[in-house]
Amino acid sequence: xxxxxxxxxxxxxxxxxxxxxxxxxxxxxxxxxxxxxxxxxxxxxxxxxxxxxxxxxxxxxxxxxxxxxxxxxxxxxxxxxxxxxxxxxxxxxxxxxxxxxxxxxxxxxxxxxxxxxxxxxxxxxxxxxxxxxxxxxxxxxxxxxxxxxxxxxxxxxxxxxxxxxxxxxxxxxxxxxxxxxxxxxxxxxxxxxxxxxxxxxxxxxxxxxxxxxxxxxxxxxxxxxxxxxxxxxxxxxxxxxxxxxxxxxxxxxxxxxxxxxxxxxxxxxxxxxxxxxxxxxxxxxxxxxxxxxxxxxxxxxxxxxxxxxxxxxx
Amino acid sequence: xxxxxxxxxxxxxxxxxxxxxxxxxxxxxxxxxxxxxxxxxxxxxxxxxxxxxxxxxxxxxxxxxxxxxxxxxxxxxxxxxxxxxxxxxxxxxxxxxxxxxxxxxxxxxxxxxxxxxxxxxxxxxxxxxxxxxxxxxxxxxxxxxxxxxxxxxxxxxxxxxxxxxxxxxxxxxxxxxxxxxxxxxxxxxxxxxxxxxxxxxxxxxxxxxxxxxxxxxxxxxxxxxxxxxxxxxxxxxxxxxxxxxxxxxxxxxxxxxxxxxxxxx
Numbered sequence: 001x002x003x004x005x006x007x008x009x010x011x012x013x014x015x016x017x018x019x020x021x022x023x024x025x026x027x028x029x030x031x032x033x034x035x036x037x038x039x040x041x042x043x044x045x046x047x048x049x050x051x052x053x054x055x056x057x058x059x060x061x062x063x064x065x066x067x068x069x070x071x072x073x074x075x076x077x078x079x080x081x082x083x084x085x086x087x088x089x090x091x092x093x094x095x096x097x098x099x100x101x102x103x104x105x106x107x108x109x110x111x112x113x114x115x116x117x118x119x120x121x122x123x124x125x126x127x128x129x130x131x132x133x134x135x136x137x138x139x140x141x142x143x144x145x146x147x148x149x150x151x152x153x154x155x156x157x158x159x160x161x162x163x164x165x166x167x168x169x170x171x172x173x174x175x176x177x178x179x180x181x182x183x184x185x186x187x188x189x190x191x192x193x194x195x196x197x198x199x200x201x202x203x204x205x206x207x208x209x210x211x212x213x214x215x216x217x218x219x220x221x222x223x224x225x226x227x228x229x230x231x232x233x234x235x236x237x238x239x240x241x242x243x244x245x246x247x248x249x250x251x252x253x254x255x256x257x258x259x260x261x262x263x264x265x266x267x268x269x270x271x272x273x274x275x276x277x278x279x280x281x282x283x284x285x286x287x288x289x290x291x292x293x294x295x296x297x298x299x300x301x302x303x304x305x306x307x308x309x310x311x312x313x314x
Numbered sequence: 315x316x317x318x319x320x321x322x323x324x325x326x327x328x329x330x331x332x333x334x335x336x337x338x339x340x341x342x343x344x345x346x347x348x349x350x351x352x353x354x355x356x357x358x359x360x361x362x363x364x365x366x367x368x369x370x371x372x373x374x375x376x377x378x379x380x381x382x383x384x385x386x387x388x389x390x391x392x393x394x395x396x397x398x399x400x401x402x403x404x405x406x407x408x409x410x411x412x413x414x415x416x417x418x419x420x421x422x423x424x425x426x427x428x429x430x431x432x433x434x435x436x437x438x439x440x441x442x443x444x445x446x447x448x449x450x451x452x453x454x455x456x457x458x459x460x461x462x463x464x465x466x467x468x469x470x471x472x473x474x475x476x477x478x479x480x481x482x483x484x485x486x487x488x489x490x491x492x493x494x495x496x497x498x499x500x501x502x503x504x505x506x507x508x509x510x511x512x513x514x515x516x517x518x519x520x521x522x523x524x525x526x527x528x529x530x531x532x533x534x535x536x537x538x539x540x541x542x543x544x545x546x547x548x549x550x551x552x553x554x555x556x557x558x559x560x561x562x563x564x565x566x567x568x569x570x571x572x573x574x575x576x577x578x579x
Binding site: 211212215217219221222224228230234236 | 365367391392393394395398399401403404405406407408409410414418419421422424426429430432471474475478
């Protein structure tokens, strides 16, 4: 059988379509350019206003070397003070007495090591609790997966409150409730992590392919089955990635949270500041910096390995 | 008591548009029914209404004398198990292996905990392997579903439908994304299940020659309504022209839209 379609059936373009395109294209470009111009002017004005409100243009009085007082813009006036602070925190190290100097710099190392261990445990436990909460709540908090709009609304508000309050503020509240100690820190960071992770996870959930979920639903799967089989395997690599990232963030959070009495190294910052032991601050900084660096490196390796594995059960 | 699947005055509206408009159908057990029609004629919506993936705006659907549109909770899940659904895009979980994808067909029988833990019994696994064997997919059982070809994925979907022990199998354009060789394999699989297991098959197709070759009965839809209901022989060129609105084509040729394997002369 021959294929016999009417050649007249193929739509023929009008002769001036190219001309029309040119006009439309020029118009579109003009509009895009105008939108960009307006956008950048608005951005610039807003930036300057906020800088002004934030005292970035303030002029302050400083004492000159000859004792006279002069007016200076706050930024060049303040930067030397940063140098002064850093100089104060740097210990005196001499090559000839290096061992002794180091011992003097890290004189509280036994206490710090114990507190560092506590800091990491706080971060670990808070991450575990935060992941459990955030993971379970991320599904009802996803627009495409929520069983109904009330559940969506309630879980979203809960997650918002949990992450809007900074972990330091939660820590103050829980120290008040449960007294000084690591437990308050764990709950504080866990709660903030739940909110932050729940949000991140739900954004991952909202980008999934919905067809597998429909496939599970059509086979008679419950809402939980649809999530477990249709959604979880798809989001697993991202969940693991965000979880390890959160652990890194939580180590940083738990190392400062002791400042308000919620356990970990943070308490030592407060002690050093109030006794004006400025070299202790640099020692603590070195301890935290090295720890965070090791954990970052380790979790990155782990993340790549897990994503590379692509397990059967996913 | 009637054993047929019966649709009475079924309509479904999406906003202003009426996707399915006052459809009346009765489908006898064991039939192999093809549904044809232009894109947007309401074929997909019809199948989804039967499986209750969407609810009708009005009308009644009943099966073996029980009302389907009123089902809720566990009976609804069991109904979905009873009328297995196969999709154009396969709708498998690509990151799960083939075996687990097939076992999804058993979920309606599972409690909360065993389902969440992905724990299936040996009998269920045997059932899944048996279904995969019927579709020649046992060697791929432990591969991730996403690594299979389209034709293989669609056969996995059929195996999943089989372990549901369905009474009806609904297939929504099952071969539209497949090449001719795979399309033939999938259609033969459906036909075999229809004949050997006596499962009613209701399949949406957009290729007329496939419908003619496989279906005992052809239903044509146009603008949400049933426009034609009869055998392949009754589907004359004139009727086809009306179904697809091919007034612009001087002569309509089914071979142009075909996805079947045929020798080119």
